[in-house]
Amino acid sequence: NAGVTQTPKFQVLKTGQSMTLQCAQDMNHNSMYWYRQDPGMGLRLIYYSASEGTTDKGEVPNGYNVSRLNKREFSLRLESAAPSQTSVYFCASKRAPIDNSPLHFGNGTRLTVT
Amino acid sequence: QKEVEQDPGPLSVPEGAIVSLNCTYSNSAFQYFMWYRQYSRKGPELLMYTYSSGNKEDGRFTAQVDKSSKYISLFIRDSQPSDSATYLCAMSPSTSGTYKYIFGTGTRLKVLA
Numbered sequence: 001n002a003g004v005t006q007t008p009k010f011q012v013l014k015t016g017q018s019m020t021l022q023c024a025q026d027m028n029h030n031s032m033y034w035y036r037q038d039p040g041m042g043l044r045l046i047y048y049s050a051s052e053g054t055t056d057k058g059e060v061p062n063g064y065n066v067s068r069l070n071k072r073e074f075s076l077r078l079e080s081a082a083p084s085q086t087s088v089y090f091c092a093s094k095r096a097p098i099d100n101s102p103l104h105f106g107n108g109t110r111l112t113v114t
Numbered sequence: 115q116k117e118v119e120q121d122p123g124p125l126s127v128p129e130g131a132i133v134s135l136n137c138t139y140s141n142s143a144f145q146y147f148m149w150y151r152q153y154s155r156k157g158p159e160l161l162m163y164t165y166s167s168g169n170k171e172d173g174r175f176t177a178q179v180d181k182s183s184k185y186i187s188l189f190i191r192d193s194q195p196s197d198s199a200t201y202l203c204a205m206s207p208s209t210s211g212t213y214k215y216i217f218g219t220g221t222r223l224k225v226l227a
Contacts, residue, residue, distance in 0.1 A: 040122070042118075045215075102148055103148075104156035104160065106157050107156050107157040110155075
């Protein structure tokens with residue numbers, strides 16, 4: 001049972017380059033989330049998708065875009081990477097947006113922007 | 115002031131010790147409380163999940179919620195070196211339609227053999 005799978009695991013970008021982080025879940029969850037984790041800041045929500053066909057901004061959306069490709073897949077795009085976007089990015093999924101089920105996380109993408 | 119406060123540690127204990135990890139929060143709307151364990155270079159994995167006040171036990175782990183004090187705890191009995199990880203508390207309001215999970219910054223625990 002794979003759960004939440006993220007690719008790539010590591011990435012180094014130069015300032016101004018673009019890239020897409022991929023996420024897929026096999027738990028038939030409706031809701032998917034993108035977080036970033038920085039030292040001393042905890043996990044901060046970038047974007048989320050409550051259900052297939054919908055996306056909404058979280059706490060720190062600037063510089064990012066998302067696509068909910070289908071029920072399984074939710075991608076995060078950096079159009080013009082900046083050093084401030086150096087972070088560890090986690091994708092998570094949840095059975096439904098408003099029930100009391102918990103979040104399930106992938107193992108992260110470690111991104112460095114030089 | 116952050117909505118959720120968690121001591122970053124690190125906390126070092128000898129093998130077999132009882133560990134107490136804590137979070138305080140300021141939003142009285144929080145109803146769901148979670149503890150995640152995160153090993154180095156891995157994603158957070160759900161450890162315990164509780165609703166409202168009281169205790170919940172699962173093996174060597176006990177989660178405790180005191181809503182009157184806005185304080186949650188995770189106790190680990192007979193701690194093992196394999197428990198060495200960062201522990202994140204998380205909480206969510208009960209309001210329908212919310213996506214909002216608030217995470218603590220994590221407490222790093224090291225259990226010494």
